[in-house]
Amino acid sequence: MSMEDYDYLFKIVLIGNAGVGKTCLVRRFTQGLFPPGQGATIGVDFMIKTVEIKGEKVKLQIWDTAGQERFRSITQSYYRSANALILTYDITCEDSFRCLPEWLREIEQYANNQVVTILVGNKIDLAEKREVLRQRAEDFAEAQSMLYLETSAKESDNVEKLFLDLACELIREAKQNKLDNNDTAPMPGEGKTINYLSCCSLN
Numbered sequence: 001m002s003m004e005d006y007d008y009l010f011k012i013v014l015i016g017n018a019g020v021g022k023t024c025l026v027r028r029f030t031q032g033l034f035p036p037g038q039g040a041t042i043g044v045d046f047m048i049k050t051v052e053i054k055g056e057k058v059k060l061q062i063w064d065t066a067g068q069e070r071f072r073s074i075t076q077s078y079y080r081s082a083n084a085l086i087l088t089y090d091i092t093c094e095d096s097f098r099c100l101p102e103w104l105r106e107i108e109q110y111a112n113n114q115v116v117t118i119l120v121g122n123k124i125d126l127a128e129k130r131e132v133l134r135q136r137a138e139d140f141a142e143a144q145s146m147l148y149l150e151t152s153a154k155e156s157d158n159v160e161k162l163f164l165d166l167a168c169e170l171i172r173e174a175k176q177n178k179l180d181n182n183d184t185a186p187m188p189g190e191g192k193t194i195n196y197l198s199c200c201s202l203n
């Protein structure tokens, strides 16, 4: 991979119960489509999209994990190197919301402690079937120091915003991290490519 390909490289991992729409969110963002009859993810899927933010190229590696319990031991191994986690639930499915504390325990146990986590309530196009009030989810996210966003992969609501906001936040943190660790900053001429994770794990 050439150093000139991008200014930043971030790894984003989607987690959450089976059927909440993780794969559809990734497909919508990376391919601009809502796949009909999306089957359950087996293990882990991987996609890449490069976006430009304020003139800087940001390469996003997006890992879509299977929500089904039987894949948990495979998916756990992807948490460690994630820069960001998208913890997804389905606003029409109370159960998927009730499982969030369980997912937070997984994050606590397996993710890097600098990971940025965003809580996403998906399927807002199904407003009439809503089971989880927005305020309740917002309060939960705030109590856990998570960002919160509601999306519809189907209608393409907030999907772009989700990934771009996350990328902005990761850039902000990477820059802060560089400022805080002057001695690990790249030498002039080394370019400004930052593998955020390797920055963190050196500290």
Ligand SMILES: Nc1nc2c(ncn2[C@@H]2O[C@H](COP(=O)(O)OP(=O)(O)OP(=O)(O)O)[C@@H](O)[C@H]2O)c(=O)[nH]1
Pocket: 016, 017, 018, 019, 020, 021, 022, 023, 024, 025, 035, 037, 038, 039, 040, 041, 042, 065, 066, 067, 068, 122, 123, 124, 125, 126, 151, 152, 153, 154, 155
């Ligand atoms: N109405 C509506 N349906 C959605 C939306 N996103 C996903 N779905 C549907 O929800 C079902 C599950 O979507 P997936 O993307 O496969 O869910 P997943 O979280 O990846 O599931 P696993 O791979 O089993 O973990 C599919 O039937 C989708 O068509 C949405 O925004 N609105």
